[in-house]
Amino acid sequence: MQIYLPIAEISVNAFLLLGIGGVVGILSGMFGVGGGFLITPLLFIVGIPPTVAVATSANQIVASSVSGLLAHIKRRTVDFPMGVTLLVGGLIGSGIGMVIFNYLKSLGQVELLVNLCYVVFLGVVGGLMFIESVRAILRSNKGVIPTRKRHNWVHNLPFKIKFRVSGLYISVIPPAAVGFFVGFLGAIMGVGGGFIMVPAMIYLLGMPTKVVIGTSLFQIIFVTAFTTMMHAVTNHSVDMVLALLLLVGGVVGAQIGTRIGAKLKAEQLRILLAMLVLGVCIKLGFDLFLTPADLFKVG
Amino acid sequence: MKQFLIALFVLLALPARSDEIVLGLSQDAVAITANFTGSQILIFGAVKRDSAPDPADKLGIIITVAGPSEEVTVRRIERRFGIWVNTDRVDVDAAPSFYAVASSAPLTDILKEVENLRYSIATQNAIRSVGASVSDSQEFTDALIRARQRQDLYQTLEGQVDFEEDTLFRTAIDLPSNLTEGSYATRIFLTRNGMVIDEYDTVIPVDKVGLERWLFLMSQQQSVLYGLLSLAIAGLAGWGASTLFAALRR
Numbered sequence A: 001m002q003i004y005l006p007i008a009e010i011s012v013n014a015f016l017l018l019g020i021g022g023v024v025g026i027l028s029g030m031f032g033v034g035g036g037f038l039i040t041p042l043l044f045i046v047g048i049p050p051t052v053a054v055a056t057s058a059n060q061i062v063a064s065s066v067s068g069l070l071a072h073i074k075r076r077t078v079d080f081p082m083g084v085t086l087l088v089g090g091l092i093g094s095g096i097g098m099v100i101f102n103y104l105k106s107l108g109q110v111e112l113l114v115n116l117c118y119v120v121f122l123g124v125v126g127g128l129m130f131i132e133s134v135r136a137i138l139r140s141n142k143g144v145i146p147t148r149k150r151h152n153w154v155h156n157l158p159f160k161i162k163f164r165v166s167g168l169y170i171s172v173i174p175p176a177a178v179g180f181f182v183g184f185l186g187a188i189m190g191v192g193g194g195f196i197m198v199p200a201m202i203y204l205l206g207m208p209t210k211v212v213i214g215t216s217l218f219q220i221i222f223v224t225a226f227t228t229m230m231h232a233v234t235n236h237s238v239d240m241v242l243a244l245l246l247l248v249g250g251v252v253g254a255q256i257g258t259r260i261g262a263k264l265k266a267e268q269l270r271i272l273l274a275m276l277v278l279g280v281c282i283k284l285g286f287d288l289f290l291t292p293a294d295l296f297k298v299g
Numbered sequence B: 001m002k003q004f005l006i007a008l009f010v011l012l013a014l015p016a017r018s019d020e021i022v023l024g025l026s027q028d029a030v031a032i033t034a035n036f037t038g039s040q041i042l043i044f045g046a047v048k049r050d051s052a053p054d055p056a057d058k059l060g061i062i063i064t065v066a067g068p069s070e071e072v073t074v075r076r077i078e079r080r081f082g083i084w085v086n087t088d089r090v091d092v093d094a095a096p097s098f099y100a101v102a103s104s105a106p107l108t109d110i111l112k113e114v115e116n117l118r119y120s121i122a123t124q125n126a127i128r129s130v131g132a133s134v135s136d137s138q139e140f141t142d143a144l145i146r147a148r149q150r151q152d153l154y155q156t157l158e159g160q161v162d163f164e165e166d167t168l169f170r171t172a173i174d175l176p177s178n179l180t181e182g183s184y185a186t187r188i189f190l191t192r193n194g195m196v197i198d199e200y201d202t203v204i205p206v207d208k209v210g211l212e213r214w215l216f217l218m219s220q221q222q223s224v225l226y227g228l229l230s231l232a233i234a235g236l237a238g239w240g241a242s243t244l245f246a247a248l249r250r
Helices: A014-031 A036-046 A050-074 A080-107 A110-142 A173-189 A194-204 A209-234 A240-263 A266-289 B002-012 B113-119 B137-150 B210-221 B223-249
Strands: A002-005 A010-013 A160-163 A168-171 A296-298 B020-025 B030-032 B039-048 B059-066 B069-080 B083-096 B099-103 B154-158 B162-164 B168-175 B182-192 B195-208
Touching: A002 A240, A010 A014, A014 A036, A014 A050, A014 A194, A014 A209, A014 A240, A014 A266, A036 A050, A036 A266, A050 A209, A050 A240, A050 B223, A080 A160, A080 A173, A080 A209, A110 A173, A110 A194, A110 A266, A110 B083, A168 A173, A173 A194, A173 A209, A194 A209, A194 A266, A209 A266, A209 B223, A240 B210, A240 B223, A266 B083, A296 B137, B020 B182, B020 B195, B039 B059, B039 B182, B059 B162, B059 B168, B069 B137, B083 B137, B099 B168, B113 B182, B113 B195, B137 B154, B154 B168, B195 B210, B210 B223
Parallel strands: B030 B195, B099 B154
Antiparallel strands: A002 A010, A160 A168, A296 B069, B020 B039, B039 B168, B059 B099, B059 B182, B069 B083, B162 B168, B182 B195
16 A cells, blocks of 8 residues: 655555564564664665654654553563653753764765764674673573672762662762763764663663663653654654654554563573664675765765 | 547647647646555647648657756765765756656657757756866766656656657656655647747646645644644554553453
């Protein structure tokens, strides 16, 4: 069934969009990532103009994150004080990031920078997580119970707060800084930043994996809602029909994803997310080196 | 076909001038609805004349349909340090979003180059690019034409106009599904021995209708409300799915 999208000004297959939304929704519910780093390239392939793809995927991520978050709230795996701390840092970071982004855009090489950012961050984050999860799985197969490293330098900073759900008593500075950094990168790379946020919460803040996902979804909702509004007001590039088709698939997928996630062990979840991140990294890396079909680009 | 013939008889009954184009269109407007998958417009007509044509003359019909023009940036991609990066750019001043040129014979046979330039008929002449900062700006224009041809936005339909007895002509132009809104300028040229002897201009409006139009206007004119509505739909859909799945589990 073909449907004409009023803002994207192109006719596409409705079932294809439902499918894309569904797949990304499953991943979102499983791993707590928004899925922006997946859905935007997929929409490019379908033929949606880049500005519409970026803006509309932000809107669809709001929907799948709300759906996933509600499932996590029922399971009591959302750390709200932690989420708010991350969010405050995140909004400040994303505000500054947007200023820098517009400056780079005026210089003309923003696209290359974004791609390089993707390859470097996806590669580092995915690689480290992959190695760590493989070690964790090997350890648990040997029957050794891992001891969580309770104290590193992060735990010696002032302004300590109890984050009860996460079982942490740490300073608000590290979470706020993580939020700021992710918000900043997110604004430059045009994504919510879940794939950086999730590993940062696990490894830098030492939060339990199951709490990380719900908390990450909580802060992603606000960051992507902010992004959606910015795009709707400044570029008029949010396509409501496209968003509706994606999010119908997305919210259903997120519910399924949350249930799959609940059945898997923490280190299994981490290794799957690591593989996904590395896969996208390799694809983007290849594109930088591969000879394009046409040596000119329109638009 | 019956309608087509009736229309032709009506057209032929009109008062005459020497070698004049009379025209009919299968539809005088294109409406983009939610299930729009492209459209075909039939352009037909006749050459009205007082006396029989001189058999030595070579007559030709050329039909062009052009969408609204806009500025387009074309970038060259080059390999630097092993990776492909954007280098030179050319801002093409005005390129039609859609351009089809159909003719009764190969363009070079029925149109002199000077007339082609004067009336901006061939696709490369319909694109305006002046003051480019690079020496080979023609390559950038060619790249733009290639890219749009791949999307069926630029069509060269040489020999696709049926021109019978040097009098009746008809052609069909396929409008693709990735069509933009606007006034589509349609021109019909009658040529004799390569020179344009008559031109007929008309406009086919292409507009979004119904829900498509409403959403588009709202996104432009009430963007804050539009953004909030998008977020509300997203939030509701998320909540709805969560509630539905919770109910299904019970």
